[in-house]
Amino acid sequence: MRIALLGGTGDIGEGLALRFGRDTDHEVLVGSRDPESARDAVAGYEETLEAHGAEATVKGFVNEMVTDRADVAVLAVPPYHVGDTIESVADALDENTILVTPAVAMKRDDGGMQFHPPSAGSTTELVAQRAPDGVPVVGAYHNLPAARLADLEADIDYDTPVVGTDRDAVRTVVDLTNEIEGLRALEAGPLSNAAAIESLTALTITLTMYNDARDLGVKWQE
Template identity: 50%
Template sequence: MTTNATTTETEIALLGGTGEIGRALALRLGRDSDYALTIGSRDERKASEAAEDYRSRLRDRGVEPHLGAAENVDAAADADVVVLSIPPYYADETVETIAPGLDDETILVSPAVGMQRDEDGLHYHPPSAGSVIEMIADVAPDDVPVVGAFTNLSGERLADLDVEIETDTLLLGDDEDAKETVATIADSIRGLRPLDVGPLTNATEVEALTPLLINLARYNDDMENVCVTFH
């Protein structure tokens, strides 16, 4: 049994860690790094079942991950970095629920994108705040930095550990230290390159890429689970 490559004391909570992007990040980080990960859910039993499934998958690959489970509130309170891997329509409510356990040493990360579907495809549908990440920043405690990351990734592709990825993730945030911390986490995933695209006010341009990529995959048979690399 091997241990992971990167050693760190940073604790990461993946709220909504039973969903597609949460599962993908848990498996990739669990394989490629030594971060302490906690799968969060509104239902602690669901979180525990998911965590056991992820541990089993990683052990089958010879990796013993640092992977626990808890209800969202408890997972966030014990974490240094909280990834809101949840649908955007739950984001503000979730942040308000976990806010008492956050402080200025906590970083909130959001990969969420507001979208609407019709017969032609998916379309960007931001909230009134301008973007999902700006909405989260509006409801988060003032001293808690917020970073946008992992936004345009295919959760299905990322969760398949048999696939070697080579893709970029775009980082947004107003706190440079927080962005650097998240960049280090992203960089620990083999084949994933973090790129800084500025403050939160640039979020609409980043979030709007997601429905474009999904529509590309829908209308082009050779672009299933398409990703973006910048040159």
């Protein structure tokens, strides 16, 4: 399977590239608006992976090119860039490409970090509105601490809820995510549940601020 990380030179893109590269056999494609930035990021990721004994296939191209080659495309960009990014790669998206979004719209006030959803209700639902017809959209990875993901010396033990209307697409993302050591993906229903999940990210950051903690995440136990 080919996994494209659009905006894969950023924090969450780096973390996912390294974890998928180390823990799975899938081809990882790092995208950027600037092909040189993509190539530079890949060189760094390959160096990190080699230092950890991983023989991963990681390549870097512009966003449009990695999308065209992808089975799963992750919008690893801030929420204010999802619309522009989708528009730039729209011609490369079709019903055979699963579009995954981890973006969460938030703002900070005196109390901490607050969930600040768009009029669509959530960033995930906004992505579904902006994506071309027929493209399956899945929300995942919202609550994962990017810095810890990118630190391959650090063990992780997190759950990540996965939402989507297309059940087959959700199952694909769940299965793919569960290949990463220390991650457990949990099906969380349709896209209409995305707001509740995205709000957990703001809460987690607020807890981090008030408790002088690092890399807080979510883990559900029976």
